[in-house]
Amino acid sequence: MIKALQFFFLFTMATGFSQSLPLSQDATVSVITIGPGSNLNDAFGHNAIRVKSRFSDITYDFGRYDFDAPGFYLNFARGKLNYLQGKSNYNHFIAIYRNENRTIKEQQLQLTAAEKQNLYDYLETNYKNNQGAYLYDFFYDNCATKIRDAIETTLAGNLIYNLPDHYKEQTFRQLIDANLHWNTWGSFGIDIALGSIIDRTATSREQLFLPEYVNQNFETATLKDSNQKLVINSKTIYTKKGHNENKTSSFLTSPLLVMILVGGFIIFITFKDFKNKVRSKWLDLALFITTGLIGVLLFLLWFATDHTGTAYNYNILWAFPLSLFCVLQIIKTVPKKWFIAYIKFSILMLCLLVMHWTIGVQRFAPALIPLLLALVVRYVFLLKHYKQAAV
Incomplete structure (x- = not known):
């Protein structure tokens, strides 16, 4: 009898750790957009997904890396560095970017209970699998495109992007220039290191490699089956105060x-x-x-x-x-x-x-x-x- 109870306990624990917990009925899913910072590595902003339920409030983001990983600098130079998925308490996540004086915006998404659960399960499973390690690409596989892809997969073809009023065709380099002044060392280095391949015009969907464009395009996106807006509610959690010092300016x-x-x-x-x-x-x-x-x-x-x-x-x-x-x-x-x-x-x-x-x-x-x-x-x-x- 005791052995049977031990087996049942171990089986229950194993099942609990291998599967995500069901979300409460009042759970919400939001996309968080972080504004640009003062350094080159955060000059383009950041995105995350917030899953809030009765029992937890978690943010998931992509684009983290481990400085202590073997061969970090060599792999980074060769373009073979694995980036990781992050998982944080929402309040802790927001506090970091408030302290950095970066604008924080939130968009609550209109998803069914099943879609919320599927997205949550995906994020949890991906995180447990070696922290979702993936081969980073600044233009095609980064912190913003990962969010875009996760929402698109969750909606399974039910998402329609409607171009924002201010949309215009731009090359990848022009999109970068919008975030970096041309007469800074960051922009200078990028223009020397990156080739003519980024002078190609980016499609409207490809522009979503930048976090702010994820925010803008989600704002005007609609659901194909109901023609309703993807975003139920938008709000600004924190507004940047003053101007961050930019020593390179x-x-x-x-x-x-x-x-x-x-x-x-x-x-x-x-x-x-x-x-x-x-x-x-x-x-x-x-x-x-x-x-x-x-x-x-x-x-x-x-x-x-x-x-x-x-x-x-x-x-x-x-x-x-x-x-x-x-x-x-x-x-x-x-x-x-x-x-x-x-x-x-x-x-x-x-x-x-x-x-x-x-x-x-x-x-x-x-x-x-x-x-x-x-x-x-x-x-x-x-x-x-x-x-x-x-x-």
Whole structure:
């Protein structure tokens, strides 16, 4: 008898842990949207799902990661880092973002009791399965698209997106730019690291990779079977106060000013070299090594990682890896003929960059313009200098 009771107890416990508890009849499901923060990693906001019942109040979100995971930085660089699902007490979750002074909005969804239970079961089961580990992609599989996909799956084709009044077609890069000022290091780095693939126009559904667009599109969405609105009630839980400090917003430390100073310095040294009929080898070494190393990084991001956004990156037209092989020729007073041809090739590459930019194949960082102009000036000077040296 005792063994039978023990078995029954263990069976009951195992069943309870392997299945989600049934929600109460008055349970509600909401989508939480967090506004942008002051740092680059939270500049695009965040989304979560809130499941509130008589016995619990829980938020589920996606996009967390474990810094202590083996090979964290290497996997992050290669695009092979697993991101995790989060599960938090609602009050604790909201307190975090209130303390960060970020706007918090909530949209209660019109779901049937069965749909609420199915969504809750999915979130619970997914969390128990290795915290819902998944291969993160900024544009196609992130904290916002996970919320979108979970709601779409729950509604099983019963969801219709109606375009908001202010909707307009935009590329992925334009959508990013709406959250980052172009003259910040975050925007500058993104424009260099990400390729022409993000200059493609995003579909209305693809725009939901940004948390705020999840909020906007859910607000106008309707249910196919009843033509009723998906969102029953919308409210703002917390409104950001004042403005968060953004240290990168100062022009004195901005990419544009730095590139103006660097480009101006290159042109100044080039003018002095031209006037004195000499060549500052140290400057050419610095330029070719720097652009070559940047080119190697861009090449690896393009071909050696799983990041979808780093493919077809034509920044490689000004930062070419083969520049590293020119170091020995730069040291020489009279280089090999192939090095002269390479300089002409580099000028041609810069012309191709302008063409790509003009016709819209890829948009480059505006702050790069002073540096690109300086490179053209230096390359033309090198051609004339070597031509005179050969006479």
